[in-house]
Amino acid sequence: MATLAITGGRLLRPDGTISRADVLIDQDEGTILELDDDLDGTGETTIDASNALVTPGFVNGHSHVAMTLLRGHADDKPLDTWLQEDIWPAEDELTPEDIRVGAELGLLEMIKSGTTAFADMYFEVPEIAAAVDTAGLRARLGHGVVTVAADEAAAREDAQTSIDVARELDGAADGRISTAFMPHSLTTVGEEYLDEFVPKAREIGVPIHYHANETTDEVAPIVEERGVRPLAYAAEKGMLEPEDFVAHGVHVDESEIELLAEAGTGVIHCPGSNMKLASGMAPVQRLLDAGVTVGLGTDGAASNNDLSLLDEARDAAMVGKLETGDASAVPAEAVAEFLTHGTADAIGLDTGRLEPGAAADIAVIDLDAPHLTPPHDFVSHLAYAVAAADVKHTICDGQVLMRDREVQTLDERAVCDRASERAAALVDRAAE
Numbered sequence: 463m464a465t466l467a468i469t470g471g472r473l474l475r476p477d478g479t480i481s482r483a484d485v486l487i488d489q490d491e492g493t494i495l496e497l498d499d500d501l502d503g504t505g506e507t508t509i510d511a512s513n514a515l516v517t518p519g520f521v522n523g524h525s526h527v528a529m530t531l532l533r534g535h536a537d538d539k540p541l542d543t544w545l546q547e548d549i550w551p552a553e554d555e556l557t558p559e560d561i562r563v564g565a566e567l568g569l570l571e572m573i574k575s576g577t578t579a580f581a582d583m584y585f586e587v588p589e590i591a592a593a594v595d596t597a598g599l600r601a602r603l604g605h606g607v608v609t610v611a612a613d614e615a616a617a618r619e620d621a622q623t624s625i626d627v628a629r630e631l632d633g634a635a636d637g638r639i640s641t642a643f644m645p646h647s648l649t650t651v652g653e654e655y656l657d658e659f660v661p662k663a664r665e666i667g668v669p670i671h672y673h674a675n676e677t678t679d680e681v682a683p684i685v686e687e688r689g690v691r692p693l694a695y696a697a698e699k700g701m702l703e704p705e706d707f708v709a710h711g712v713h714v715d716e717s718e719i720e721l722l723a724e725a726g727t728g729v730i731h732c733p734g735s736n737m738k739l740a741s742g743m744a745p746v747q748r749l750l751d752a753g754v755t756v757g758l759g760t761d762g763a764a765s766n767n768d769l770s771l772l773d774e775a776r777d778a779a780m781v782g783k784l785e786t787g788d789a790s791a792v793p794a795e796a797v798a799e800f801l802t803h804g805t806a807d808a809i810g811l812d813t814g815r816l817e818p819g820a821a822a823d824i825a826v827i828d829l830d831a832p833h834l835t836p837p838h839d840f841v842s843h844l845a846y847a848v849a850a851a852d853v854k855h856t857i858c859d860g861q862v863l864m865r866d867r868e869v870q871t872l873d874e875r876a877v878c879d880r881a882s883e884r885a886a887a888l889v890d891r892a893a894e
């Protein structure tokens with residue numbers, strides 16, 4: 463049995479407290495064997511975590527990882543204009559190889575900011591799965607379905623692809639990859655396709671993930687046409703089960719908050735993207751008060767513009783206070799949960815807690831920095847002050863993905879160079 467010990471650190475426990483403990487990992491099984499005060503010398507290899515915070519690897523509940531290629535391509539426009547003028551024309555030109563390279567860039571960035579698990583909606587998903595396999599992270603992947611502009615044959619093929627991808631890739635990368643059926647949203651996928659394909663997703667036993675109530679444009683048409691709120695419509699369509707999770711949930715009313723709480727459906731809060739696209743502010747504290755499982759997501763890099771969950775955590779706390787006018791809303795403790803097991807629970811991945819038997823998915827954060835001094839409260843630091851560059855080591859499934867800021871599974875220079883070349887060619891093709 464190969465073993466790894468992480469020694470000398472302060473550990474973020476599942477109950478949100480932080481105390482001194484070493485961690486012993488079974489690298490063959492990818493699980494935590496033991497947490498104790500003195501495990502120094504017990505592992506075949508050791509990571510020194512003196513003056514470091516040892517936390518579960520962060521969990522990103524909603525992303526479009528290959529969109530890193532469009533980072534900085536078009537900014538400062540509202541969602542609809544931005545999608546139609548800039549994003550969709552470029553995405554039309556994406557090749558499978560572009561998506562592979564874009565995914566590698568995104569995964570590189572995730573590893574460098576302590577993220578070890580994520581949920582992702584995109585297309586050419588086998589390319590993304592191959593990148594996840596190489597990079598060593600854990601993921602729930604799905605093919606995003608859009609039927610609005612498609613003829614019937616193309617729309618059905620798109621939805622069937624999402625089911626096929628979910629069936630074929632579930633359990634890939636030695637079990638690190640799980641899947642979901644992913645209709646893009648309640649307004650971009652026709653009702654007949656939901657009626658036909660939601661039962662197919664249930665048959666193969668995968669969750670359903672979609673964008674919901676991101677902007678008022680995603681609410682008004684449903685209310686006008688059907689006389690019900692979007693999430694009541696989702697419930698009618700069988701898309702509001704405990705294993706399902708929606709992205710955004712910005713414009714939800716009290717009845718929808720109640721529906722989410724009763725159903726046990728998770729909401730992935732994406733404050734960076736919501737602010738940048740001026741979509742609005744999700745009522746996160748009210749969701750928490752109602753007992754809704756809330757997770758955190760970056761959304762795509764084109765609307766963020768980075769994939770660090772630490773930035774997202776800070777945004778969540780800040781915007782949560784602004785939305786309520788109450789400085790005690792969305793406190794640091796809630797944010798620490800969003801970063802870890804809160805989001806893992808929302809997207810149904812078994813990670814986010816440091817305890818014996820749990821997945822050895824870990825971020826080691828260097829506390830030896832002016833902006834993390836003095837050491838009053840490390841949960842506060844995690845929510846408000848830690849930055850991506852403070853993450854020193856990243857471990858997933860017991861494997862060291864980054865050691866001393868050096869990513870072990872991807873060639874950082876080569877990935878960045880390839881991504882820059884591919885992105886330039888992509889934007890040129892889209893402009894033709």
Ligand SMILES: [Zn+2]
Nearest residue numbers: 673709761762
């Ligand atoms: Zn999204």
